[in-house]
Amino acid sequence: MKKSPQKLGSGLGPLEKEILELLWQKQQAKVRDIYDVLKKKRKVAHTSIAVLLDRLHERKLVKRSIETCRGGYRYVYSPASEKEDYQKAVLRNSVDNLIERFGNIATAYFDERFGKKR
Amino acid sequence: MAMCYECVNTFIDKPVNQLVVMLSIVIALLLLGLFLILRKQLRNAEKLGLLYSFVFFMVFPFAYYLYARTCQKILLSCQMAQSLVSSGVVAIVVTILLSFVVVPFIYMLSSRSKSITQENVLFRKMERHARKMGIKTPSVYLLDKAEPYAFSISHIHPSIFLTMGIVELLKPKELDAVLLHELAHIQQKSSPLKFTNTLFRLFTPISNFNILYSELNEEEKDADAVAVRMQNTERHLLSAKQKVSEYQKQAAI
Incomplete structure (x- = not known):
């Protein structure tokens, strides 16, 4: 059974989104792997990547396992859900939030915009 | 309130009680004085012995008062207070002993820890370093947490x-360097001191005088010095x- 991502992707910073994108591409990666890719595009510290991956893990957007390696141990991170599922969850939450905030106005708008043709 | 005041007066009126209380306080202050004067020469176990004895003799007059026969005879409420306090004291002592013994095992047996x-x-690195330092190789556990830290437990x-x-x-x-630092703490048997410091901060105003602060600081410096000496840098x-x-700075942002 596929796990759906917990609270949203809304609230992710640009670097967190980049990290998630990379994980979707690679399917699994260590902190070092992600750091090596991102440092070519922008100025970023290894510790920043480690901190952000931990935060993504706390938000259940990524999973991690411990792997034995030459120097001892390393975390291996992987996405907690497929990209499409994540995007659907973000969308669902955004729409739910709008409806919660604007109530009937929001539902009327959605009816008007996406209503079935009679 | 008036009855408790009478109970206290009755207690203090007896010369034996006065002597016990004063002697207890004098012994406590002597022990504290010994600790402050001799702290540099004493080993950790001796320092802890003096501190715990100081606490015992400071608390003794109150325990003695509550168990005094005069109070028991005069007032039922004092008897109730005695039961409450004695069970409270027993609970505190048992909690302290259990946490001293149990906390290390909680860490070890936690699902987020893994024995290396x-x-x-x-582990092989740890073994080499321990051999060089002339101590028995401790167990090493890996905690499944991304925050970087290390600590050691030197007792039990x-x-x-x-x-x-x-x-x-x-x-x-x-x-x-980190492993050597922690091995040095095990060699110094630091954890009872740290544990005592935590207790004192929780239960007594002694922490206001930072009585163990310089000891703990010295321990950290000594452990650092061992790591530097063993690595020659x-x-x-x-x-x-x-x-x-x-x-930690990044995590705080």
Whole structure:
């Protein structure tokens, strides 16, 4: 059974989104792997990547396992859900939030915009 | 309130009670004085013995008052207070003893900790360092946490705990420096002192005088000095501390 991502992707910073994108591409990666890719595009510290991956893990957007390696141990991170599922969850939450905030106005708008043709 | 006041007066009126209370306080202050004067020459176990004895003699007059026969005879409410306080004191003592013994095992048996076996390179490093320092190799546990830190427990079952965070973050020689620092704590048998400091901060105003602060600071400096001496450089230890500090700053943002 596929796990759906917990609270949203809304609230992710640009670097967190980049990290998630990379994980979707690679399917699994260590902190070092992600750091090596991102440092070519922008100025970023290894510790920043480690901190952000931990935060993504706390938000259940990524999973991690411990792997034995030459120097001892390393975390291996992987996405907690497929990209499409994540995007659907973000969308669902955004729409739910709008409806919660604007109530009937929001539902009327959605009816008007996406209503079935009679 | 008036009845308790009478109870106290009746207690103090008796010369025997006065003598017991004053003697207890004098002994407590003597012990504290001995600790403050001799602290540099004493070993950790001796310092702890003096401190716990000081606490005992400071608390003794109150316990003696509550159990005094005069109070029991005069007032039922004092008897009730005695039961409450005696059960409270027993609960505190049992909690302290249990936490001293049980907390290390809680860490070890936690589902987020993993014992590092002898085949692992980390354990073999630890073994080499322990042999050089002339101490028995402690157990090593890996905690499944990204935050980088390490600590050791030197009593009951000497062990070192490393988080995944610190193992990932540091280079081999930096991690060696951390291992040497923690091994030094085990050699010094530091954890009863740290545990006592935590207790004092929780239960007594002694912490206001930072009575164990300089001891703990000295322990940390001594442990650092061991790591620097064994590696013949402070570079790796400083680098390790800087990386951990950098992580903490990033995590706080």
